Amino acid sequence: MTTLIDDKHVHARVTSLAQYFYFYMALACIAVAFLGFAPTYFVPMAAGKFPPMPVVHFHGLLFFAWTLYFAFQSWLAASGQMMRHRTMGIIGVSLATAMTISGFLVAVSAMKRSAAIGMTDEGIAFAIVPLSGMLFFAVVFTLAIANVRQKEIHKRLMLLAGISLLDAAVARWFLTFLAPPGAIGPPPVFITIPPAFVAYLLLVVAIVWDWRTRGRPHPVYLYGGIALIAVKLLNWPLSTTAAWHSLAGGILAMAQ
Numbered sequence: 001m002t003t004l005i006d007d008k009h010v011h012a013r014v015t016s017l018a019q020y021f022y023f024y025m026a027l028a029c030i031a032v033a034f035l036g037f038a039p040t041y042f043v044p045m046a047a048g049k050f051p052p053m054p055v056v057h058f059h060g061l062l063f064f065a066w067t068l069y070f071a072f073q074s075w076l077a078a079s080g081q082m083m084r085h086r087t088m089g090i091i092g093v094s095l096a097t098a099m100t101i102s103g104f105l106v107a108v109s110a111m112k113r114s115a116a117i118g119m120t121d122e123g124i125a126f127a128i129v130p131l132s133g134m135l136f137f138a139v140v141f142t143l144a145i146a147n148v149r150q151k152e153i154h155k156r157l158m159l160l161a162g163i164s165l166l167d168a169a170v171a172r173w174f175l176t177f178l179a180p181p182g183a184i185g186p187p188p189v190f191i192t193i194p195p196a197f198v199a200y201l202l203l204v205v206a207i208v209w210d211w212r213t214r215g216r217p218h219p220v221y222l223y224g225g226i227a228l229i230a231v232k233l234l235n236w237p238l239s240t241t242a243a244w245h246s247l248a249g250g251i252l253a254m255a256q
Helices: 002-046 054-078 082-087 089-116 120-126 128-146 151-164 167-178 189-199 201-214 219-238 242-255
Strands: none
Touching: 002 054, 002 151, 002 167, 002 201, 054 082, 054 089, 054 151, 082 089, 089 120, 089 128, 089 242, 120 128, 120 242, 128 151, 128 167, 128 189, 128 219, 128 242, 151 201, 151 219, 167 189, 189 201, 189 219, 201 219
16 A cells, blocks of 8 residues: 555656656756856846946846746646747747847947957957857747647757757856956857857756657757757857858948
8 A cells, every 4th residue: 555655656746747847947947047147247247346238238138038938938838827828929939039139239249349359350250159059049949939839849949949048158157267367358169169068968858858758859859959069069160261250250340
């Protein structure tokens, strides 16, 4: 009798975890985003030491709002409030659009600041990191909206989109503790690869969960994960090409 009761409790816990898995993953994304930006943004801002840069503050507000929105939407879906989840979807479309635009503007602003201190080429090279990241997020989010009626595809694409944004947060810890004293300007592009792979460990968690519950990883994680890693790895060699410097340099010239 005791064994039967224990089995029921275990089954109930497993069922609850399965139901709220994406909500828990969304909470993990919030934690990574907040802790990642704490030393370079949240703490200095609270202390009044962060420079008044409206475009950066607006950008930060949008991106952190996204993590909260993603968690709320995940909770609505997990708790069975699908009608409200769909109604709130239009907010996500508006928020993702604003994020894409602000991400572009912040990247251009960073190039301008690099040019102002005589590091134009370095700024142009590094711009491929945020711009390719925003492009990946926009494409994956668009695919998620296009597959909104395919629940298993939609929720995995949304998680993939959320995870793709976290490399910048993890990178702040690398820059805070590993950057050489007195370093100015943008870091080398290859420096962004290790933090990204740390952030992508959340995708590994999702793949393992699929493996245990479905017997195999979902194609969204396989193909999407390969694309995510490929974009990150290709940033480095592409950032040095004449084609990229011509493209990004043209954007910079129009912004000045």
